[in-house]
Amino acid sequence: MRTHACVNRNRMSSSLSEISTQLSKILYPIMIVIGVLGNSLNIATLTRPSLYFHACSRYFLALAGNNLFYSSILFTFQLLSNGYQMNPSNTSRNACKIISYISTISAFLSPYFIVCASIDRYCSSSLRASVRRLSNVRTAKAMICFIILIFTLFFIHILVLSDLRADREHTCITQANSVYSQIYIIVQVCCFAIVPPCLMILFGFLSIKNSLGTHVVRVAASRYKRTERQLTRMLSIQIGMHILFTLPTSVTYLISTLPNTIRTTPTYSFVATIAQFLFDCSYITSFFLYFLTGRIYRKELIRLLRKIWKHSSANQVMPSQELKSHVPGRTTLNAQTIV
Numbered sequence: 001m002r003t004h005a006c007v008n009r010n011r012m013s014s015s016l017s018e019i020s021t022q023l024s025k026i027l028y029p030i031m032i033v034i035g036v037l038g039n040s041l042n043i044a045t046l047t048r049p050s051l052y053f054h055a056c057s058r059y060f061l062a063l064a065g066n067n068l069f070y071s072s073i074l075f076t077f078q079l080l081s082n083g084y085q086m087n088p089s090n091t092s093r094n095a096c097k098i099i100s101y102i103s104t105i106s107a108f109l110s111p112y113f114i115v116c117a118s119i120d121r122y123c124s125s126s127l128r129a130s131v132r133r134l135s136n137v138r139t140a141k142a143m144i145c146f147i148i149l150i151f152t153l154f155f156i157h158i159l160v161l162s163d164l165r166a167d168r169e170h171t172c173i174t175q176a177n178s179v180y181s182q183i184y185i186i187v188q189v190c191c192f193a194i195v196p197p198c199l200m201i202l203f204g205f206l207s208i209k210n211s212l213g214t215h216v217v218r219v220a221a222s223r224y225k226r227t228e229r230q231l232t233r234m235l236s237i238q239i240g241m242h243i244l245f246t247l248p249t250s251v252t253y254l255i256s257t258l259p260n261t262i263r264t265t266p267t268y269s270f271v272a273t274i275a276q277f278l279f280d281c282s283y284i285t286s287f288f289l290y291f292l293t294g295r296i297y298r299k300e301l302i303r304l305l306r307k308i309w310k311h312s313s314a315n316q317v318m319p320s321q322e323l324k325s326h327v328p329g330r331t332t333l334n335a336q337t338i339v
Contacts, residue, residue, distance in 0.1 A: 016270040024083035027277060028075055031284055035071025038287030039064045041301065045290075048300040055124075056231040058140035059117035060290075066109045067283040074103050075280065082273075089172035093164055096172035100162040105151050110283065111196035112151075114235070114242055116143050118203040121232050125210035185257045193250030200239045207232065227296050234294045241289060245282040248275035 042064035051057045077099065081087040089099045124135035164170045174184070252272040256263045290297045 016266045020270060020273045021083060023273070023277070024079060028079035028083060031280060032071060032075045032079070035075060035284035036068065038284055039068035039071060042287050042290065043068065044304055045297060045301045048304065050227065050296060050300060051231075053137060054227060054231060055120050055135050055137050055140040056117050056228070056235060058137055058144065059113050059120060060231075060234075060286075062144045063110055063113040063117075064286065066106055066113065067286065070106050070110070070283045071280075074106060075283075077103070078280075087172070090164065090170055096164055097159045097162045100172060100174070101155060101158045104155050104158060108151050108155075108192060109147065111192065111200075111242065111246070112147050113144070114238060115196050115199045115203075116140070116147065117235050118200050118207070118239065121207045121235055122203045122210065124228060125207050125232075127210060189250075189254060189257060193246075193253060197243050197246075197250075200243065204236060204239055230294045230296050234290050234297065237289050237293045238286060241285060242282050245278050245285070249279035251275070 043061060046052065046057050046061045046064065077088050081089075089096045120135050120140065123131050126132050158174065161174045162172060165173055249272075252268070252275045255268070256272070262268050291301065
């Protein structure tokens with residue numbers, strides 16, 4: 001009976017692993033295309049004059065730049081690793097250190113850019129003028145640089161401790177004693193799975209509370225531009241979808257850090273893979289969220305696409321006109337006509 005159960009368990013594990021591999025081969029190429037196109041359009045649209053000079057747009061720009069990098073480079077690594085068992089991190093020690101370092105920083109930047117945008121919306125809707133003045137482009141640029149610097153320094157230990165383990169088929173992992181590993185995992189879980197969602201929800205509610213104040217309601221039309229209100233709406237949807245997409249991965253990550261038998265089962269590994277796909281969707285959906293919820297975003301995107309279309313059409317028409325003007329006999333014919 002035990003032998004039969006072990007055989008069934010192995011078959012189930014093999015089947016789920018094969019499904020995960022096939023899903024990686026199918027989904028990641030699609031996600032790479034959507035991520036690159038969507039985040040590129042975000043960057044092009046958010047740099048339009050009507051959006052570029054708003055503090056919240058600067059956080060959206062930083063988010064789009066990081067998401068573009070994540071969806072193009074890191075999705076490709078995941079496709080090679082999960083779909084074709086060709087993990088670039090396992091090719092050399094330097095690749096192990098650099099890829100682990102950069103991927104960790106990039107994964108942490110996006111949620112904290114959203115947190116900064118939430119704080120900016122709270123400041124812009126505050127009843128106090130001194131707090132409202134904090135919502136400006138200069139502060140946004142300083143906060144973006146500060147967040148990048150903090151995580152660049154915070155994860156510097158990865159460059160030292162990440163290495164290939166010979167006893168685990170030269171797999172790239174962080175080599176450290178058990179105490180350090182436990183502390184690091186706890187801190188990482190808190191900084192990624194607990195702190196950002198809590199801050200997003202907190203400042204989101206505070207912004208709503210400010211906007212419902214009688215003083216703000218009376219002067220809303222004169223103090224807040226229409227663009228600011230639409231950016232706030234875009235951010236609110238972004239926060240909701242980010243929490244929805246990242247919550248399953250946060251739960252599975254927490255389970256993997258706790259002492260239990262569930263994390264060793266094939267079913268848990270498959271569920272964790274599905275949760276990872278949902279997590280990755282948070283890096284490619286911002287374009288659709290902005291397009292559906294922000295009227296100013298849609299208008300600027302349509303203007304941008306029309307401008308590109310006119311420019312490309314003009315480039316196609318001009319060579320054809322020049323070709324006609326150099327057709328043999330046309331000059332003589334024109335001269336005869338003039339005479």
